[in-house]
Amino acid sequence: MGMDVCGFKPRNKQGEYFRNNVWYWRPLADYVCEVAPEITSACRHWQSNDGDGLTDADSVALADALQLRLDSGETAEWEMIFASEKAKIPKEPCRGCGGTGTRAIGLFETRDPFFDKAPCDVYDGTGTTLPIGLFGTDNPVDGKTPCRACDGAGQVYPADAYYGFKVENVASFVAFLRQCGGFGIW
Numbered sequence: 095m096g097m098d099v100c101g102f103k104p105r106n107k108q109g110e111y112f113r114n115n116v117w118y119w120r121p122l123a124d125y126v127c128e129v130a131p132e133i134t135s136a137c138r139h140w141q142s143n144d145g146d147g148l149t150d151a152d153s154v155a156l157a158d159a160l161q162l163r164l165d166s167g168e169t170a171e172w173e174m175i176f177a178s179e180k181a182k183i184p185k186e187p188c189r190g191c192g193g194t195g196t197r198a199i200g201l202f203e204t205r206d207p208f209f210d211k212a213p214c215d216v217y218d219g220t221g222t223t224l225p226i227g228l229f230g231t232d233n234p235v236d237g238k239t240p241c242r243a244c245d246g247a248g249q250v251y252p253a254d255a256y257y258g259f260k261v262e263n264v265a266s267f268v269a270f271l272r273q274c275g276g277f278g279i280w
């Protein structure tokens with residue numbers, strides 16, 4: 095699941111397209127609306143794929159406003175606060191195994207494409223994915239199998255723990271804004 099931000103009249107390659115998965119787009123959009131409401135209010139639907147967006151003049155003005163905060167270190171500070179707030183989010187009982195850490199054979203086998211690709215750059219440190227929503231395979235030997243959604247721990251992080259905010263992502267968005275000629279969010 096992602097957001098495709100498309101330039102209306104791109105001046106170069108950078109302005110054609112900006113893409114974020116929902117885990118990065120949502121905090122980015124929250125941030126830009128927080129720091130530059132006088133500009134961003136011209137776009138009412140930042141968090142949905144409705145094609146709403148900004149004009150070229152507003153895009154460039156937003157790029158300037160964001161660049162000021164990148165240069166002053168304010169964006170880096172936002173990233174640190176975001177990460178520390180995220181680290182406070184507690185685990186919750188795993189819905190794949192009801193918190194038991196194991197599951198009986200044939201209980202269910204399902205894949206959730208929304209969660210299956212969730213980036214996990216804070217909690218496992220690998221930048222890879224945590225397969226919550228992927229509930230193990232049958233184990234014919236002992237009649238129970240460790241739950242793969244939680245690796246047998248019985249606890250997982252809730253979806254809120256998957257959101258991410260990075261200075262580099264803001265910088266990439268600024269580069270897009272300068273060259274897009276106005277944009278729509280799809």
Ligand SMILES: [Zn+2]
Nearest residue numbers: 188191241244
């Ligand atoms: Zn589990």
